[in-house]
Amino acid sequence: MNSTFAEISADTPRSAAAPAARPPGTVLLTLLRRELWEHRYLWVGPLCVAILLALCAVIGQVHLDLRDLSQLASEGSKVALLTIVQWALSATFSVLALFIVSNYALDCLYAERKDRSILFWKSLPVSDGLTVGAKLLMALVVVPLGVFAISMLASLVFFAIVSVRTAVGSIPSIMTWNTLEWLRTELAMLLILLLALLWYAPLVAYLMVVSAWARRRPFLLSTLPWVLAPILERIAFGTHYLWSFLRYRSNGIFATLAAGHTHIFSRHHGLRPVGTLLEDLDFRGAFSDIDLWLGLAAAAALVYAATRIRRYRDDT
Amino acid sequence: MTAVIEARDLTKSYGATRALDGVSFSVEPGRIVGLIGPNGAGKTTALKAILGLTPFGGELRVLGLDPRTQRDELMRDVCFMADVAVLPRWLRVSQALAFCEGVHPRFDRSIAQAFLRKTDIHLASRVRQLSKGMVTQLHLALIMAIDARLLVLDEPTLGLDLLYRRKFYDTLVNDYFDKERTILLTTHQVEEVENLFTDVIFINRGRVALASAVEDLGGRYQQLTLSAEAAPRGRALQPFYERELFGRVAMFFEGRSAAELGALGELRTPSIADLFVAKMQGTANT
Secondary structure: OOHHHHHHHOOOOOOOOOOOOOOOHHHHHHHHHHHHHHHHHHHHHHHHHHHHHHHHHHHOOOOOOOHHHHHHOOHHHHHHHHHHHHHHHHHHHHHHHHHHHHHHHOOOOHHHHHOOOOHHHHOOOHHHHHHHHHHHHHHHHHHHHHHHHHHHHHHHHHHHHHHHHHHHOOOOOOOOOOHHHHHHHHHHHHHHHHHHHHHHHHHHHHHHHHHHOOOOHHHHHEEEEEEHHHHHHHHHHHHHHHHHHHHHHHHHHHHEEEEEEEEOOOOOOOEHHHHHHHHHHHHHHOOOOHHHHHHHHHHHHHHHHHHHHHHHHOOO | OOEEEEEEEEEEOOEEEEEEEEEEEEOOOOOOEEEOOOOOHHHHHHHHHHOOOOOOOEEEEOOEEEOOOHHHOOOOOEEEOOHHHOOOOEEEHHHHHHHHHHHOOOOHHHHHHHHHHHOOOOOOHHHHHHHHHHHHHEEEEEEEOOOOOOEEEEEOOOOOOOHHHHHHOOOOOOHOOOOOOOOEEEEOOOOHHOOOOEEEEEOOOOOOEEEEEHHHHHHHHHEEEEEOOOOOHHOOOOOOOOEOOOOOOEEEOOOOOHHHHHHOEEEOOOOOHHHHHHHHHHHOOO
């Protein structure tokens, strides 16, 4: 009897009170924080651009070079110009986000192997699936939506500064603030962003696979095949299927989106606010595009592959 | 009590080289086991198999779990530290604490902080600003704060000066180790830590050359030092290794009785370092 009791107590883990695992939410949040510590350009870059744009608003000058100034006489045209400038500001952030996200996706699983810190990360009870998942979440959700939020704020600050300068006569009055149109334009941009994220998810997943797999030069490894293969196909078979595929995967969904008439400027209507794109663009058609969802299935398979590669990639 | 590690017939090849060629051993709880072998003997590969970092053949249970399929569960009870350079250089000390606290259910931040207070390491410092010795101290602080059952150390003090090395092992034995914990350690500096070990496993060319509790070594291995004239009589008893030292000959025997050898010269239990050299050289000659 005594011995049985002793055996049981000896075999009981000493920290029976300690939880078996931290809550998944806490772990995920910690993993995301790690990404922001490690890849500081993810948030430093967008903030720098936001500050630069605000500076532009403060010191920038307006040069009007329109043949027909009457175009800007109407209040509607002034609102339209506001949304076009708003669009241009957002485009700056979109290009930045494109560079940041693709650079990050290509680096996020490579960097930790290059500096051998993967041995430290793997010494802690975090699964490869959760680690890769956190990195994917960072690339496809946190960074794009974070940059979008920053771009919204930057847009507000930009127009606030412009309004003040217009009011004191520092620049001519060419734009009129219109909260509804501003919101409509932001919504249109958000929807396009969501569509782009879904469309480019397989690309991000592909870059992560290369990142998990490459022993060196992940950039070359990820791009070179896609440059060489279409050329070889052209030489060998005289066809250009790969080239067409690449072109389709790079902008195909936007052709679907813009299937309707989408002229912001027309002879009959003059300038129209960008927010009207909400009605013109075929979001329903684009979001239900079968190729979009097939791409997502491919992305899921690629993310699974990246997880498996990280599990056993042994080059430390 | 069940073994902490139970390895049977582990195999692993890198191309044509067999890093593990049928390795079997077991590690009991509450032991400090030295995994000792020359460069490229398969030590690190064996550790990687135990930690589920690499695929391998054979049967392996660590804390009753299979590292191939139950790695995530296993890592809650296992800590490991490869040589010093694995903490990322961009990491701040405070971030290291926050990260471990965020992901490890058995990490106690206050223990790590108490340990760090005894060092010159500041919470705001980045790893790249710390000396090699300090990085090891930081890693040790993290490990001390984790209530693990098995600690695996792969050359933890490589490239550190003597003071840091001594401090490292003192802390490990005095403040960390107890009857419920097991430490598996590889090192090149065998002489320095041989008093630490309760068990040794010699591994050479992917095979286990010797696995024994240190207290049993005396009964199995003898080192006989005798004069050059007496050497032929010693050789007749078939030592597995001998070497000359200042005109005298040291011979190493396995399984001979003290009565047999004692008459020939000076008899003692070989040190682990000497036994290691004898075993490695001896097998290389045969």
